[in-house]
Amino acid sequence: xxxxxxxxxxxxxxxxxxxxxxxxxxxxxxxxxxxxxxxxxxxxxxxxxxxxxxxxxxxxxxxxxxxxxxxxxxxxxxxxxxxxxxxxxxxxxxxxxxxxxxxxxxxxxxxxxxxxxxxxxxxxx
Amino acid sequence: xxxxxxxxxxxxxxxxxxxxxxxxxxxxxxxxxxxxxxxxxxxxxxxxxxxxxxxxxxxxxxxxxxxxxxxxxxxxxxxxxxxxxxxxxxxxxxxxxxxxxxxxxxxxxxxxxxxxxxxxxxxxxxxxxxxxxxxxxxxxxxxxxxxx
Numbered sequence: 001x002x003x004x005x006x007x008x009x010x011x012x013x014x015x016x017x018x019x020x021x022x023x024x025x026x027x028x029x030x031x032x033x034x035x036x037x038x039x040x041x042x043x044x045x046x047x048x049x050x051x052x053x054x055x056x057x058x059x060x061x062x063x064x065x066x067x068x069x070x071x072x073x074x075x076x077x078x079x080x081x082x083x084x085x086x087x088x089x090x091x092x093x094x095x096x097x098x099x100x101x102x103x104x105x106x107x108x109x110x111x112x113x114x115x116x117x118x119x120x121x122x123x124x125x
Numbered sequence: 126x127x128x129x130x131x132x133x134x135x136x137x138x139x140x141x142x143x144x145x146x147x148x149x150x151x152x153x154x155x156x157x158x159x160x161x162x163x164x165x166x167x168x169x170x171x172x173x174x175x176x177x178x179x180x181x182x183x184x185x186x187x188x189x190x191x192x193x194x195x196x197x198x199x200x201x202x203x204x205x206x207x208x209x210x211x212x213x214x215x216x217x218x219x220x221x222x223x224x225x226x227x228x229x230x231x232x233x234x235x236x237x238x239x240x241x242x243x244x245x246x247x248x249x250x251x252x253x254x255x256x257x258x259x260x261x262x263x264x265x266x267x268x269x270x271x272x273x
Contacts, residue, residue, distance in 0.1 A: 025144060057237065
């Protein structure tokens with residue numbers, strides 16, 4: 001099983017990427033390429049929707065955490081949505097959540113970005 | 126260590142695209158031996174992380190090398206053995222990830238090995254006759270996680 005990426009632009013610059021399948025050493029470069037393209041095109045926020053992501057390894061974590069770093073450098077935000085338990089466990093072990101936003105659903109993420117755009121809250125630093 | 130039987134023995138070339146074959150073999154092995162999902166995940170991840178390290182950092186030359194992957198049934202435990210003829214490297218002594226640093230300052234190297242240590246029971250490294258041998262032991266039925 002390989003990796004499939006579906007992209008939705010919720011509002012200008014706010015992207016949801018559904019990552020489907022496996023995010024590992026072999027497939028992570030595919031995601032990196034996509035992220036770099038979005039960053040060149042003024043992405044302000046990237047949310048990874050992971051309900052259909054079955055497997056992540058350190059290479060996949062690096063791609064997600066790398067996105068966080070790149071976005072933060074530009075004042076943007078990065079979040080993860082709807083992780084399967086086995087994938088969440090890997091993010092937990094890597095201690096990724098004190099910094100990375102995590103949401104239970106797209107609606108929750110959407111609400112957060114809505115409030116953020118209105119200046120009602122600051123993204124985590 | 127009493128090896129009851131070998132569940133999988135596979136030799137792959139030092140190319141990342143060989144990982145697809147490895148994953149397919151583990152899936153089959155998991156189904157045949159009725160592993161619980163956590164065990165299949167932990168073994169898949171351990172192999173990917175260790176083999177990737179070997180392929181990326183183990184060799185300076187351009188020639189083809191072979192990496193042995195073996196999985197043994199020890200009754201209540203599963204033993205993974207990975208053997209390669211690359212540079213001497215002890216993954217157990219690899220640097221732990223720097224959790225005390227802010228995420229933005231954190232060097233990400235070492236993360237894969239940290240994941241293996243957390244998902245396995247124990248890990249052992251030996252250097253014999255110019256080969257690295259890494260043994261990772263897993264519970265067949267993982268105990269309830271206490272590392273929350």
